Amino acid sequence: MSALSIELRKEKRTGVVPVLLAVGILGAAYAVVNFIVRKDTLLNLPLNPMDVLLTQLYGMIMILNMFGIVVAACMIYNMEFKGKAIKKMYMLPVSVPGMYLCKFLILSTLLFVAVVLQNLALMRIGMTDLPQGTFDMGTLIIFAGYSFITSMPVLSFMVLISSRFENMWVPLGVGVAGFLSGMALANSSISLLIIHPFVVMLKPAVAMSAQPDIAVVIAALIETLVFLSAGLWMPKNLRYE
Amino acid sequence: MDYIITTEQLTKKYKNFTSVNNVSLHIRRGSIYGFLGPNGAGKSTTMKMLLGLTAPTKGTFSIDGRHFPEDRLAILKEIGSFIESPSFYANLTGRENLDIIRRILGLPKDTVDDALELVGLEEFGNRLAKKYSLGMKQRLGLAGALLGRPPILILDEPTNGLDPSGIHEIRNLIKSLPSLYNCTIMISSHMLSEIELMADDIGILNHGRLLFEGSLDDLRQNALQTGFAADNLEDMFLSMVEKDNATRKQRAKL
Numbered sequence: 001m002s003a004l005s006i007e008l009r010k011e012k013r014t015g016v017v018p019v020l021l022a023v024g025i026l027g028a029a030y031a032v033v034n035f036i037v038r039k040d041t042l043l044n045l046p047l048n049p050m051d052v053l054l055t056q057l058y059g060m061i062m063i064l065n066m067f068g069i070v071v072a073a074c075m076i077y078n079m080e081f082k083g084k085a086i087k088k089m090y091m092l093p094v095s096v097p098g099m100y101l102c103k104f105l106i107l108s109t110l111l112f113v114a115v116v117l118q119n120l121a122l123m124r125i126g127m128t129d130l131p132q133g134t135f136d137m138g139t140l141i142i143f144a145g146y147s148f149i150t151s152m153p154v155l156s157f158m159v160l161i162s163s164r165f166e167n168m169w170v171p172l173g174v175g176v177a178g179f180l181s182g183m184a185l186a187n188s189s190i191s192l193l194i195i196h197p198f199v200v201m202l203k204p205a206v207a208m209s210a211q212p213d214i215a216v217v218i219a220a221l222i223e224t225l226v227f228l229s230a231g232l233w234m235p236k237n238l239r240y241e
Numbered sequence: 242m243d244y245i246i247t248t249e250q251l252t253k254k255y256k257n258f259t260s261v262n263n264v265s266l267h268i269r270r271g272s273i274y275g276f277l278g279p280n281g282a283g284k285s286t287t288m289k290m291l292l293g294l295t296a297p298t299k300g301t302f303s304i305d306g307r308h309f310p311e312d313r314l315a316i317l318k319e320i321g322s323f324i325e326s327p328s329f330y331a332n333l334t335g336r337e338n339l340d341i342i343r344r345i346l347g348l349p350k351d352t353v354d355d356a357l358e359l360v361g362l363e364e365f366g367n368r369l370a371k372k373y374s375l376g377m378k379q380r381l382g383l384a385g386a387l388l389g390r391p392p393i394l395i396l397d398e399p400t401n402g403l404d405p406s407g408i409h410e411i412r413n414l415i416k417s418l419p420s421l422y423n424c425t426i427m428i429s430s431h432m433l434s435e436i437e438l439m440a441d442d443i444g445i446l447n448h449g450r451l452l453f454e455g456s457l458d459d460l461r462q463n464a465l466q467t468g469f470a471a472d473n474l475e476d477m478f479l480s481m482v483e484k485d486n487a488t489r490k491q492r493a494k495l
Contacts, residue, residue: 002344005344009341014332091317091328092317
């Protein structure tokens with residue numbers, strides 16, 4: 001708990017917290033405005049109203065979340081490298097893998113808050129703008145969980161990458177490359193591509209149904225744990241020189 | 242003799258280059274140990290190994306009877322360190338930086354003001370560290386090392402970037418620390434005159450090899466016996482290093 005509070009103190013003036021909160025608010029605002037403007041077009045699509053609400057608005061929200069994760073992950077480690085503060089951390093009686101875990105938890109919590117804000121907006125739209133009796137809270141909660149879980153591999157991967165490169169442009173470039181390659185490969189029928197964390201995050205956005213794909217969920221959970229384990233192993237076994 | 246830091250055949254190799262070569266150091270408890278050597282001699286690498294920043298290729302060391310990596314946390318709790326250049330969070334003020342270290346070490350709140358006062362930064366504690374001048378960053382790094390007055394200090398060229406009055410001030414501070422709270426200091430510097438004024442014992446490193454270890458009087462004796470100039474530390478140091486370099490060149494030719 002004390003390690004987490006120390007980590008939160010370090011985040012002061014870095015912009016990590018505002019970035020992900022802004023992503024949550026922007027995503028929520030986008031959903032509300034988009035539905036107001038395109039309500040008739042969206043509801044005339046040959047889809048279940050809940051599928052329209054959840055899948056047709058998620059594309060843009062997911063891109064906002066993805067960029068939020070990439071930028072926040074870059075910033076959360078850049079402040080360690082900027083004044084070589086990380087070197088001091090290695091010379092103090094503190095667990096460096098513990099520090100990594102705290103950063104991971106902070107970003108995961110912030111992303112969770114962003115996803116909650118976005119889904120609160122979707123809930124409001126569902127309750128007020130969908131045809132009477134078509135809004136289903138259970139489906140919304142399951143999709144919110146699905147979108148959060150499928151976003152975690154990118155978060156886990158980006159924290160790992162940003163923890164290994166002192167130059168912030170490297171993880172930022174990896175993030176952009178991941179986004180572009182993910183966009184290109186998301187609709188592919190090759191199931192092996194699911195090992196690409198950005199493809200996993202894009203899966204709910206390219207689906208026409210709000211029902212979670214169990215294979216994608218399992219892949220997301222495995223990838224998140226693999227990247228997290230690698231991130232915890234590295235600071236313990238590869239020394240800072 | 243009561244040694245607080247000892248190294249045994251400590252070696253660090255990077256591919257074909259040996260940075261530290263079979264170095265065995267003996268640092269007495271409560272003393273100031275001056276670690277001398279030209280650029281690239283292996284001083285910083287040795288210090289980094291003592292702090293666990295880099296792993297030795299060969300050899301062992303013990304700090305207050307403890308060993309790396311099993312006693313890492315216990316060792317680092319006893320050491321205040323400053324290696325190569327100051328390390329700080331640019332987004333935090335000097336005081337906030339020290340507060341992070343204080344929380345990690347589990348020290349009382351007033352230790353931050355104590356450290357700021359020791360290095361003469363109390364006026365600038367609330368300024369962002371990224372806006373500090375080089376000398377102020379150096380002082381902040383030193384304050385981080387002195388926080389909580391640890392029993393062992395490992396300082397790698399702590400007066401780099403300081404103006405002459407700053408050098409004088411920090412030198413006096415370092416000199417006063419063992420009597421102030423009974424700490425042991427290992428300090429490296431290029432300023433030989435500075436080490437001469439501060440150190441009880443010295444170690445001279447060249448190309449990763451320890452050429453000499455002992456007190457200044459021992460060094461003087463040694464220099465006289467070998468026919469080197471023994472007027473001051475600078476002369477003795479230069480003669481010793483030049484002789485070693487000449488021997489190395491000869492060996493390389495063969």
